[in-house]
Amino acid sequence: MTAPRPKTCAACGRGIAAREVYYRFKLVLEGEQDVLDASGGGEGDDLAALVKQLEEGPDDPRELEEQVHWERTGVVCSACRLVVVRALAPSPTPAGPH
Ligand SMILES: [Zn+2]
Known part of the structure; x- marks a missing residue:
């Protein structure tokens, strides 16, 4: 009888016992931007700049890549x-001071 592989919670790192309920997830964060900053005053935070940096071979391509597409x-x-x-x-709408 083969026991199921022990699972570990991806968030808290706790081991999940075989008899415990667990939740499978797939999370994709993709960088998007509705309005491109055409003024040229952008400080490199916009997506186009990120992609350009990617193409130019940055020091840490993985980190930049994860800003465009991050998947777990x-x-x-x-x-x-x-x-x-x-x-x-x-x-929920935050309870106002009044
Ligand atoms: Zn957990």
């Missing part, structure tokens, strides 16, 4: 699932 897959435990879901949920 894995599993998280139920506690971290809650954190992720809360973090990505549309924030």
